[in-house]
Each structure stands twice: as C-alpha cells, then as structure tokens.
Amino acid sequence: MSMFRIFTPRRLRFAALALATCMAGALSFNAARAENAPGLATLDAAQTVTDVAGRTVRVPQNPRRILLGESRLLMAVALLEGDHPLANIVGWQGDLKNRDPQTFDVYAKKFPQINDIPLIGKATESSVSDEKALSLKPDLAIFTFGGEGPGQYNALVKQLEATGTVVVFVDFRIHPMQNTLASMKLLGEVLHRNEQADAYIKFYQEHVARVQSVVASVPDAQRPKVFIDMLAGSWGVCCHTAGNGSFGEFIKVAGGRNIAADLLPGVLGDISMEQLIVAKPDIYVADGTWTRPGVTALRVGALTSEQDAEQSLSALVARPGYDAIKAIHDGRVFGIWHNYYDSPYNIIAIEAFAKWFYPAQFKDLSVKATHDEMYRRFLAVPSDGTYWVDHPAPAKG
Numbered sequence: 001m002s003m004f005r006i007f008t009p010r011r012l013r014f015a016a017l018a019l020a021t022c023m024a025g026a027l028s029f030n031a032a033r034a035e036n037a038p039g040l041a042t043l044d045a046a047q048t049v050t051d052v053a054g055r056t057v058r059v060p061q062n063p064r065r066i067l068l069g070e071s072r073l074l075m076a077v078a079l080l081e082g083d084h085p086l087a088n089i090v091g092w093q094g095d096l097k098n099r100d101p102q103t104f105d106v107y108a109k110k111f112p113q114i115n116d117i118p119l120i121g122k123a124t125e126s127s128v129s130d131e132k133a134l135s136l137k138p139d140l141a142i143f144t145f146g147g148e149g150p151g152q153y154n155a156l157v158k159q160l161e162a163t164g165t166v167v168v169f170v171d172f173r174i175h176p177m178q179n180t181l182a183s184m185k186l187l188g189e190v191l192h193r194n195e196q197a198d199a200y201i202k203f204y205q206e207h208v209a210r211v212q213s214v215v216a217s218v219p220d221a222q223r224p225k226v227f228i229d230m231l232a233g234s235w236g237v238c239c240h241t242a243g244n245g246s247f248g249e250f251i252k253v254a255g256g257r258n259i260a261a262d263l264l265p266g267v268l269g270d271i272s273m274e275q276l277i278v279a280k281p282d283i284y285v286a287d288g289t290w291t292r293p294g295v296t297a298l299r300v301g302a303l304t305s306e307q308d309a310e311q312s313l314s315a316l317v318a319r320p321g322y323d324a325i326k327a328i329h330d331g332r333v334f335g336i337w338h339n340y341y342d343s344p345y346n347i348i349a350i351e352a353f354a355k356w357f358y359p360a361q362f363k364d365l366s367v368k369a370t371h372d373e374m375y376r377r378f379l380a381v382p383s384d385g386t387y388w389v390d391h392p393a394p395a396k397g
Contacts, residue, residue, distance in 0.1 A: 049189050051186055052179045053145050053152045053169040055152065055167075055168075057168055058166055059166070059190055062192070063088065063139050063140035063166070063190065063191065063192075065090045065137060065140070066090060066140045066141075066142065067089075067090060067120070067140070068089060068093070068142050068143075069148075069150050070143075070148055070149045071092035071094065071096035071117075072099070073092070074089070074092075075103075075345060076170065076172065076183065076343060076344050077142070078378075079184070079196070079200050079379065080184075080191055080193035080196040080197055080200070081191070084380070085111070085380055086107070086111050086113060090118070090136045090137075090138055091118045091119070091120050091133065091136040091138070092119065093120060093122060093127070093128065094119045095148060098122065098123050099339075100289055100290065102290060102303045103302045103339075105302070106303065106381050106382070107381055110381055118132070120133045125148060125154065128150055128156065130155065130156045133150075133156055134156075134159060138160070139165060140165065140167075140190060140191075141160050141166070142168055142187070142190075143157075143169050144172075145170065145173075145174065146171060146173060147171075147173055168186060168190055170187065172343050173246060173342040174245050174246065175245050176245075176246065176250070177253055180204070180346060181204060181205070183344070184197050184201055185201065196378075199377070200344070203347075203374070203377070204347050207351060208253065208350060211253065211255070211350060211351060212253070214255070214358065214361050215253075215254065215255030218255050220257065223255055223357075225256070225280065225282045226258055226283045226285065226353075227258075227279070227281040227283070227284050227327065228241055228248070228251065228258070228287060229284065229286045229287065229316075230242060230287050231287065231288060232286035232287065232297060232316050233286075233288070233291075233298070234288070234291070234297045238276060239270065239272075239276055240268070240270050241268070241269065241270070241271060242258070242260060242264075242267065242341070243258070243267060243269055244261055244264070244267060245267030246341050247287070247341050248260065248261055250340075254351075254353035254357055255353075255357050256353060259276075259281050263275060273321060277326075280326040281325065281327045282327055283327050283334070284317070284328050284334070285333075285336055285353070285356070286316050286317075286334070287338040287341070288300055288338050289301050296316060297312065297316070298312050298316060298389070299312040300337045300389060301338075301385055301386075301387060302385040303385050306386045308386070309335060309386040313333065313334075313389045313391075313392040314392035314393045314395075333391070334352070334390060335388060335389030336349055336352060336389075337349075337388065340387075347370065347374075348367060348370060348371050348374070348388070349388075351365060352367045356390070
C-alpha cells in the first residue's frame with residue numbers, strides 16, 4: 001500500500017477544514033455596542049478586532065488615508081484592493097524600491113503615482129521619522145509584527161493612536177503558517193474588504209489542503225532533509241537560513257525536514273559550512289531577489305527571465321566548496337524568490353517545495369497555474385517574471 005494519500009474531494013475538504021480550524025484561532029472578532037464602549041459614542045456599533053500582536057483595536061469606519069510600515073506590505077493590500085491598489089496609501093517606508101526594485105517597477109509602469117508616495121523612512125525601523133508619519137494624518141496604519149518597520153512598542157504607535165489613527169499589526173514573516181490567514185482576515189476587516197479577503201483565504205486553504213492531503217501521512221524518517229540558503233551569496237559567507245519559522249514552516253508543511261530547525265534557537269540565523277556539510281541535506285534551495293553587480297547570487301522575481309534565473313543558480317552551486325554539500329553533489333538544487341518569506345503569496349513557495357520534495361506524487365501539480373490564477377483573480381499587475389527555478393542552467397559542453 002502506498003504511503004501517499006490520493007487526491008479525493010473528501011480528503012481535500014477534510015484537510016481544508018482542519019487548516020481553517022487551526023488558523024482561525026489566531027484571529028478573533030467581536031462587536032461591542034456603543035453604549036458599552038466609552039469614547040465610541042459616535043458609532044452605532046463599534047467593531048473591534050484582535051491583531052497578531054494580541055492588541056484589540058477598533059475597526060475604522062471608512063479608512064481613506066492608509067499608512068504602511070514596510071512598503072512590501074503592498075503585496076498583501078493589493079490582494080484586496082482590486083484595480084486600485086495604491087489609491088488610499090498616503091505613506092510608507094522605502095524597502096520595496098530598495099529591496100525589490102523589479103516589483104516596484106512593475107507597479108510603477110501601471111501606476112506611476114507610486115513614485116509620489118511619501119516615505120516615512122528607509123528599510124529599517126530606526127530610519128522611520130515619527131514626525132513625517134504623523135504629518136500624513138493617516139486614519140489607519142498597518143505595521144509588521146517582528147519586521148523591519150515600527151514595532152508594537154515603538155513610541156510612534158501610541159503617538160498615532162493619540163491622534164485617532166487605528167494601528168494594526170500583521171505577520172507574514174515570523175510564523176506565516178499561523179498568521180498569514182489571520183493577517184488577511186484582519187486586513188479584510190479593517191479595510192472593509194471582507195469578501196475579497198474571504199476569497200483569497202479560500203484560494204489559499206484549497207491549495208495548502210491539496211499539499212497536505214499527500215504529505216501528511218509521510219513518516220518523518222522518510223521525509224527529505226532540506227536546507228534553505230536565504231539570500232544565497234549575498235552575505236559573502238555561508239549560510240543564512242530559517243530555523244523554527246519563516247521558510248522553515250513552508251518546508252515542514254510541504255513535507256520536508258528543515259535541517260536548521262535543530263541548529264537554530266530562533267526563526268532566522270546562521271549556520272556554518274561545516275554544519276551544512278555534516279547535516280547532509282537531500283535538497284538544497286537557494287533564495288534570492290535582485291542582486292548588485294558583481295555579486296554571485298540568485299536572480300529571480302518580477303521582470304527576470306528563466307534563462308537568467310537558471311544561470312544565476314548555476315553560478316551559486318559552482319562556488320568553491322559547495323560541491324561537498326550532498327544535495328548539490330546529487331544535483332537536487334532549486335531556487336525560490338526571497339520575498340515569499342514575507343508575503344501572503346507564500347502558497348506558491350509551499351507548492352514549489354512540495355513538487356521538488358515529491359516529484360512523482362505531485363507530477364500533475366502546476367505551480368505556474370497556481371501563480372497565474374493568483375495574479376489573474378486578485379492582483380492588478382501582470383505576473384511577468386521567474387519566481388522559482390526547477391534546475392540550474394545546463395553545463396556548457
């Protein structure tokens with residue numbers, strides 16, 4: 001008898017229900033009558049939500065001035081805002097243009113006003129100007145929990161709230177399998193885009209359920225050992241990776257064993273080349289995005305050709321000493337877009353991982369079809385580019 005489950009409608013429905021039950025606990029919603037909520041007397045019924053930082057906040061009535069912390073949060077907001085993803089954004093940090101200029105350029109081509117959105121800082125929390133943020137007079141601020149923007153204990157949070165701004169925290173980076181759907185549900189509530197959020201949540205659940213219907217019954221000992229080399233080559237030394245969180249959670253959901261989970265105490269960290277060689281991973285995955293000239297790193301993402309992506313992966317695995325890594329020696333080498341680690345698009349990474357880990361069982365799974373459906377149904381920009389690499393470029397003979 002095969003250890004792999006068959007795709008049946010009943011199994012898919014069961015897996016989807018189990019996933020929804022698990023993730024729904026991360027978000028709570030309640031409605032309180034105005035007479036029981038001092039300070040909210042102007043509202044007939046004040047709704048509140050609990051964000052991923054555990055803060056109970058009032059849902060704004062009609063948010064039209066939205067402040068983002070990290071501008072890469074555009075990727076989440078855009079799923080809900082249809083043909084006008086930038087319409088209500090009045091300010092953000094500069095990380096999208098700095099860390100992912102290809103995606104920025106895709107939006108700029110269709111929405112040139114993106115270049116006029118005021119910056120409240122660069123790509124770090126310490127760079128954020130409280131004065132600039134407050135001057136924009138937002139009615140809603142969306143920040144990342146554990147990210148690179150204002151944190152929950154940043155003084156700016158209380159300053160914004162004192163002016164009447166509703167502040168919420170979302171998380172796609174630290175514990176994405178717990179918080180991705182909770183964050184999307186939260187954004188649906190505060191942006192008054194419940195229908196759009198529910199549609200994306202259903203899409204996401206169905207695709208995760210399909211993966212889980214196959215891999216859930218695979219014994220741990222039979223799961224491949226996986227290493228994710230985050231921003232491979234960009235650091236100059238080996239190796240930055242995910243432990244218990246971030247990409248590590250995608251590896252687990254897709255049926256792999258993350259070798260760094262037992263080597264790192266937290267979500268992200270570094271391991272040495274010696275540790276990597278000794279661990280003998282069955283699969284090596286590099287992640288990357290744009291690269292500086294002269295840096296050997298993975299080039300994937302928007303506006304990137306398949307040939308360029310494959311060639312960059314070939315250069316990575318050809319670095320001196322890397323052929324001592326079991327997965328690279330065996331040719332089980334792949335590449336993935338770095339920014340899946342910090343966006344609700346991470347379902348694409350999960351499917352790609354599943355197909356790499358279990359190619360026979362997922363031979364009929366088309367990651368591209370899922371990717372294209374996501375863009376067609378939920379996003380206002382085209383899906384041009386290469387976001388994952390199934391193999392390095394062939395060696396020149």
